[in-house]
Amino acid sequence: MKAEIISIGDELLIGQVVNTNASWMAVELNLAGINVVQISSISDDANHIKSAIKEAGSRADIVLITGGLGPTKDDITKKVLMEHFNSKTIFHEPTYNNILELFGKRNYPLSEVNRLQAELPDNCIILPNRVGTAAGMWFEKDDKVIVSMPGVPFEMKTLITEQVIPRLKIKYKTPFIFHKTIMTTGIGESMLAEKIEKWETNLPANIKLAYLPQPGIVRLRLSASGNDEDAIKMEIERQCELIKQYVPKAIFGFNDISLEEALADILKDKNLTVSTAESCTGGYIAHLLTSIAGSSIYFKGSIVSYSNEVKIEQLSVDSNDIELFGAVSKEVVEQMAVGAREKLHTDYAVATSGIAGPDGGTEEKPVGTVWIAIASEEGVKSKLFHFGEHRGRNIRRSALMAMNMLRLELLEI
Amino acid sequence: MKAEIISIGDELLIGQVVNTNASWMAVELNLAGINVVQISSISDDANHIKSAIKEAGSRADIVLITGGLGPTKDDITKKVLMEHFNSKTIFHEPTYNNILELFGKRNYPLSEVNRLQAELPDNCIILPNRVGTAAGMWFEKDDKVIVSMPGVPFEMKTLITEQVIPRLKIKYKTPFIFHKTIMTTGIGESMLAEKIEKWETNLPANIKLAYLPQPGIVRLRLSASGNDEDAIKMEIERQCELIKQYVPKAIFGFNDISLEEALADILKDKNLTVSTAESCTGGYIAHLLTSIAGSSIYFKGSIVSYSNEVKIEQLSVDSNDIELFGAVSKEVVEQMAVGAREKLHTDYAVATSGIAGPDGGTEEKPVGTVWIAIASEEGVKSKLFHFGEHRGRNIRRSALMAMNMLRLELLEI
Known part of the structure; x- marks a missing residue:
């Protein structure tokens, strides 16, 4: 299964913002067994958005678009998608209520531009955005999935984790992939590699190991895919126990615990x-x-x-x-x-x-x-x-x- | 003048590496008056590289490619470019001498694959890489410039700064572009948009405005291009003063100050x-x-x-x-x-x-x-x-x- 990511926003093209959104999405998609074949950053330009969607669709089964869904004039993604998919506008009551609720809690008055965010295409699945005002939109056409999400990182992340990835897994019956991350601290990457060398050499062939260093922390990610879910999980759990004897002080937990x-x-x-x-x-x-x-x-x-x-x-x-x-x-x-x-x-x-x-x-x-x-x-x-x-x-x-x-x-x- | 950046490398597509190279290049290009219209990260796949170059060339005057020039098998950018431009192979003596010198300094033995890095296309300008073994290649065809550079950050940066940008400035007699970011806090994006509506509507046609929201902060980016550097700067400075009367409490500074x-x-x-x-x-x-x-x-x-x-x-x-x-x-x-x-x-x-x-x-x-x-x-x-x-x-x-x-x-x- 192939996916492409299109990040919309001039701030990416003038280098003001580094595209960490796309990297994060690429990690999540790969963990779900979906290969990312291209990541494109493009401007808020209607023709460019249209051609990028067409090009991505010619190579990939899934096109994930972020950005350009805000309430201001330069946010044109929704308009472009509605033209592309020949959509009619509906007033989406649940999205409107969500906007009202978000604004009500914050004690801000609701402006007309915010109300417009509840006007959505009639021919897509609306992905409710419980942490922001712009809803996600899931289109399907010619056996391709095209999803549009806001570019605000935590809104995009919530939508990807809670809705997009689960839906993609169901739609494409992706193979079983199991990952477990071993969290270490207090020891540098090369010293760690030396200490666990024997363990690493003896890892079964179907288990892949990746070193993911950050300042002060090195994550070790074990990945295995296959059909026997239980056997894969059991072997990875066993390896997580085995490594402890080589670095008893360094391991503070698993799976991205802080x-x-x-x-x-x-x-x-x-x-x-x-x-x-x-x-x-x-x-x-x-x-x-x-x-x-x-x-x-x-x-x-x-x-x-x-x-x-x-x-x-x-x-x-x-x-x-x-x-x-x-x-x-x-x-x-x-x-x-x-x-x-x-x-x-x-x-x-x-x-x-x-x-x-x-x-x-x-x-x-x-x-x-x-x-x-x-x-x-x-x-x-x-x-x-x-x-x-x-x-x-x-x-x-x-x-x-x-x-x-x-x-x-x-x-x- | 329009440019596109193509970053080649699987590490970008699995999210292991964030594409900071492209952001850095985008900043440099914008400062030189060249608009970046798309940044694409793609894999080391010959057909994909070819189609990406074709697509980029259809939109931009300049295509800057990084990555895929290393000495290993998965580095195929040079081969693809030579096919694309119908190049013959020449043995480039200065590049070979540079490789010898670099290896001499590092005390490594020179392998056959490294020798191959001195075999270069006959129909491009070779951009000598004084800090690495892979030379840059500057092709021109149908009035488009296509430049290939290594993906190693400091090698790419040296080539961009010392050779690519100066050559582009000469070739295109580039216009001047000026950006300034207004930092605001304590007010949401839509409320801010309402308060500064009159100011926004009265902005001169050559000044573009972008809203860049983060939790608790909204950045407003003004951009303008033209030939009269002083007039552009003065007009943007004037607008930065004018906006203050609409939101006197919200603006805490300029240009990404925290x-x-x-x-x-x-x-x-x-x-x-x-x-x-x-x-x-x-x-x-x-x-x-x-x-x-x-x-x-x-x-x-x-x-x-x-x-x-x-x-x-x-x-x-x-x-x-x-x-x-x-x-x-x-x-x-x-x-x-x-x-x-x-x-x-x-x-x-x-x-x-x-x-x-x-x-x-x-x-x-x-x-x-x-x-x-x-x-x-x-x-x-x-x-x-x-x-x-x-x-x-x-x-x-x-x-x-x-x-x-x-x-x-x-x-x-």
Whole structure:
């Protein structure tokens, strides 16, 4: 089964926006056993949209279109599709109600342009968009499927996951493909490859392995396809168990679970609470922990002590130690962790102090130098790390490492 | 002048690699006054490459192709192009010498496949690749230019910058194109469209407007092309001034500045400091503020008071008020802001308290209900918002709204 993706929007053609939408869709389609043969970014131009749809349809069975469905004048995709498919306009009550509901909740008045978003073609399946005002449209013609979706990433993703992929699977009876992703952290890609070399060599021939590295995390994706669904699943599960003996500390979960979710599960399971004292991570660990629904059960709060004054006054760090050892030191980070644990009354506290960059580095403590500490009733432990030169990645890697240290501490690994 | 970009490589079609090459090229081409009308990612398939070149040539004057020039079997771009242009093979001595030199430097043995990279078409201009083994090829036919380059980012970038763009500018005596993006927040796309309708209608014919919405932010992109560089720039600058009277509060900057950067500029300019007291945003505002290099000048710290206990103990919120009005209330959020300002000794403090969801909503205070307060030496102000149902977006929109309230307060708008 072949698919093409057409992304509509001038912002892609002037290079202002990188087409991450299409990459995300390509991953999802491939996981469903559908090959993507072309991805095209085109402008909001009627003739161009028409020719792109025709060309894509000549090569692929499925054409997925994103963008150009907004309420403003430059959004012309719906008009073009209705011409292409000789559609009549109907007023789609459920879409209108959805728009009303979205606007009602937000306390905004409904404008005429929004009302027009409920005027839809009569000869397509309307895919309700529960997270936005522009509905998806599923056309079928000459045994081809053409789907139009909004370009707003989370709206497109919701439609693809909840409606488009399930419908495509049913329509094309795609073969069974099983994927499982092993999530690792705290170890680089090449070191990981070395440690699991023996396991990788012994993988059965029908299981493919892909390394998918991100800053601070390496995902290992196992994929197998075939007819014996149970046998495939069982073998992949077995391999997921086997790999653990090679990298016991690195694996924090499976199938795109985040480290903060893995940590949430452990904290809830053990009925423990945590707080953070953050300098170089500037509240990012607290943000990651609270991005999880229900985190108030285990997360109590954080003291982001960006200035030394806040470290001293709010976390009871000894000002002499700051002078003697510097804010980025074992002594200070440990006092920060202990201070947060005591002030915020939690079982555990995590603290970070480092030089995120690009400025503030010295010869002795270059940019990327980060101390992380974990305090518990048993005392405080700390560790020194040397990350890179990029501010954003240093913050991200510090936060991930701090959460992984807490995870290993909680699991006593 | 119109150009198309064709990116060849299976890694793009399985979503493993995002096509940042094409975005980079699009920016460079636009800056040179060349409009990109389509970007296509296709596989290493001869027929597909041929049809893509034909289709691109039917729409554009210039076709830029990257990828498929490596020394391995699946790299077939050169073969396809030679068929397309009826080329004969020549042995290109300078390219061979370049390959020898590169391999000499890298201490690799030279294989037969690498020698083959010096066999090139006789009817193109060879663009020497000083940083890699695959040369660029510049074909001209029927008044169209077709250029093939390697897909390795730094090799492609070197060729584009040093050879392709300068040659295109000479050949086409390209016009000047100017873009400017107006950044807005605190107002939805359709409401914004209504408010600036008159301004939009009166835009000169040579200026195009595009709406680029994201959660909490709508970017407005103005584009114009022509020969009189100064007149175009002046007219766009004039329009950027004119729009301000229609939405004086919404515009926080230009050309993809972030709200946290805009805020940083104001705080540094006015020599003022800020802290945050965060409940529903859970440290996200602190994270955004500290994502900016040099933020320690104006950002002192934050108290993330996720639990009521932390609100009472660390921010001196009255426990009776929490009981009486609830944690998500005007009374509590104002005390949080005042508490943070006093405890962390800053000129301003921002506080948030709301129900991010998906749980915790009530009929009276549904998910998405968020109070935001700003404290300063003049007292404390607060405002109630109703966002949506999605936790992540509620956190993001609360943080943006809080930063925008602070921005407006600082600017006294």
